[in-house]
Every structure is written in C-alpha cells, then in structure tokens.
Amino acid sequence: MLKISQKGINMPESPIRKLVPYAEAAKKRGTTVYHLNIGQPDIKTPEVALDAIRNYDETTIEYSHSAGNVSYREKLAKYYNNIDIPVTSDDILITTGGSEAILFALNTCCDEGDEIIIPEPFYANYNGFATAAGVKVVPITSTIENDFALPPIEEFDKLITPKTRAIVICNPNNPTGYLYSKEELQQLKELVLKHNLYLFSDEVYREFCYGGHTHFSAMQLEGLENHVILFDSVSKRYSECGIRIGALVTRNKEVIKTALKFGQARLCPPGLGQVAAEASLDTPKEYFDEVYNEYISRRDFMVSALNKMEGVYCPEPKGAFYTVVKLPIDNSDRFAQWLLEDFSYEGQTVMVAPASGFYATEGLGQNEVRIAYVLKNEDLEKAMKVLEEALKVYPGRKL
Structure with missing residues (x-):
C-alpha cells in the first residue's frame, strides 16, 4: 500500500x-x-471587465511578470492611494486569488512549527493554508453573545510564545460579518509592536460595510509599515470569483522580495484574469x-x-x-x-x-x-x- x-x-x-x-x-x-x-x-460582473475579455486582441496569451503585470500593479497602487493606503506598484505582488497571497505570506514569514494567532470563528481555509505551510494556528475565541467583537487584548497577550510570528484578522470578517473598529486595530498595533509580530490583514470585503460604518485598513496604522501584510482579491469586490486574481500588499521590502521567490516558482498569476481585473478598476461608482x-x-x-x-x-x-x-x-x-x-x-x-x-x-x-x-x-x-x-x-x- x-x-x-x-x-x-x-x-x-x-x-x-x-x-x-x-x-x-x-x-x-x-x-x-x-x-x-x-x-x-x-x-x-462589471461590464468593463467582461468587455476587456471579449475584446482581448493579443495573438498570444503570454506569461506575465511573476509579480503581475506592471500596468495592473501601477493602476492598483492608484486605487489604494485613493483610499488612503499609500503604496507603490513595488509594494504589490499579484497572486492567484487571495488564497495564494495568504500562502505566500505564511511561507515568507513563518518557519515550520511557528504559530499564528487568529480570532475564531475564522475563514476555514486559513486552517488549510497553515497546514500546507507547516504553521500552527492558535485560536482565540470571539463569541456570538458579543457579536464576535475582537477578544480582549490581554487574552491575545497570554497566547504569545517565542514561536508566535503573526496575528491574522479578516476585516470585515468572514464568516461573522463583524467589522473591526479603528480602536480595536490600534489595540492590535500596540500588541504587534510590543512582541515584534506581523499583522496579516485580510481585507477582501473592504467595500462591503453597512449602516454608516466605515472601513479602517491595517495599512493605515502609523508605525506598522514593516509589520502589516494585506491580502486582497477582486473575487467579491467585482463578483469575479472565477478569474482568480488577488494581491499581497506590504511596505516591507524584504517580505515582498522574499514572497516574489514563491511567485517565481509558480511562474506568474493568470494572464486573462489580470486583464479583467485591471479593467475592473474603471468600474463606475x-x-x-x-x-x-x-x-x-x-x-x-x-x-x-x-x-x-x-x-x-x-x-x-x-x-x-x-x-x-x-x-x-x-x-x-x-x-x-x-x-x-x-x-x-x-x-x-x-x-x-x-x-x-x-x-x-x-x-x-x-x-x-x-x-x-x-x-x-x-x-x-x-x-x-x-x-x-x-x-x-x-x-x-x-x-
């Protein structure tokens, strides 16, 4: 057998x-x-994206840059700057869906046996990505009685060990729909600085905030420029789950440089998907x-x-x-x-x-x-x- x-x-x-x-x-x-x-x-799906695919007129669908098409990364950087996330195209690595961004970050920032702390319930595939990377998930429980708000920072502190490398949040949250406030993120900032950790922030649902609530990005936390790694995707924002285009975004140059090695190993992100994703940035309000x-x-x-x-x-x-x-x-x-x-x-x-x-x-x-x-x-x-x-x-x- x-x-x-x-x-x-x-x-x-x-x-x-x-x-x-x-x-x-x-x-x-x-x-x-x-x-x-x-x-x-x-x-x-936005018509501009569908039109970009219909009107694709290249005679060969070529490999893109391992970091993603330059034109798309430059346009995406403008999108982020317009929502007060100051980055350049060099701070962006285009990935095969947000899933690959998470896997790249885990492999870049963690060694076998290292730990990441995640408020639970959390996006179920974090478990799978961590298993693939040989990383241990350490859960911290949020409760339905508290509408799944961020657990007390003191409880996070108790879980941190010499093997802890990162705290992972999804904001707005999948599966709970909870939106972490600026104040909650400030608390995480102090903890991250205290223990010199990474903060992985999955923000693929950024556009979907309700009832007068606004999204505050972890990338907007001053003093965490080298600590925050943002995961993003066009899947839900533009209803384009099937084109499999995501992004890893960070101002940490060493992380981008190292993650690109994993990007080179898988050659490049989907070519036609990038064409649709780039066009989607022109979606009207x-x-x-x-x-x-x-x-x-x-x-x-x-x-x-x-x-x-x-x-x-x-x-x-x-x-x-x-x-x-x-x-x-x-x-x-x-x-x-x-x-x-x-x-x-x-x-x-x-x-x-x-x-x-x-x-x-x-x-x-x-x-x-x-x-x-x-x-x-x-x-x-x-x-x-x-x-x-x-x-x-x-x-x-x-x-």
Missing part, C-alpha cells in the same frame, strides 16, 4: 464544500437547493451603489427573518455578506447534511455551512451555521421559509 503524507492526512476538508455531493444528490432527486453555504455572489443597496436589502431581510424564528439568534453583520447564526440544533454538521439528505419543503431545501469548521477549538460551533446572503431577496425569502420549516421537524432540535 502506497503511503499518503501526514500533511495530506492533516489537511482539513472545507466545511463549505464537503457537503457538495449531498447537494448534487438532492438536485438529482429533483429538489431545489438554495445555496447559503458559499460566498458566490449572484451580482453581475454607480455599480457599487447598486451592489451596496442590494446587500443592505438582503441583510436586513435575512436578519429579521432569522430572528423571528423560535430559538434562533442572528447578530446584525456590519460588513461582508455573511453571518454566523445560532440555531436550536444539536450538531451543525449533522443538521447541514440532514437538510440535503432527508428534508425538503415543497420540493426545496437549503445548503448551509456548519460553523464547526470555522473554529479551531474542538467542540465549538456545534449549534451555529454560516449563512451567505448572496441570493436575491426572492430566493432568500424562500430559503428562510424552508429553514424555518426544517427547524420545526429536525430530529436533533434543542430549545
């Missing part, structure tokens, strides 16, 4: 995608499945106004519908397009699978992401699921009705 690597065995399954076979089986039975499990917006209003409408409807259900609590997300919801259930993995295997209401069911997969601490998230409000209101309304009916008859219901 050939042997599988221990790293491969340790690689966690995606809580978002592992239930796909059950969803496919449900669809084959004729059941309509409302996908609340994955952050795939149904928002139209009206596009974002429309998208913003659409997500506000979806969020408000969903939060209201969920909190009207018996035994359910849904915090109001301040950003992104996700929320973690507390349900009267015994086990979120079992519930999510039951919805797809054993339940339907008027020929419909819903697919949710078990929140247990967004925690690193064993046993947490058993009565929570992540819901992505990426469907139009008409479908969200049907999905909420299906979920309400499912909770009434679920065998593992708890009140």
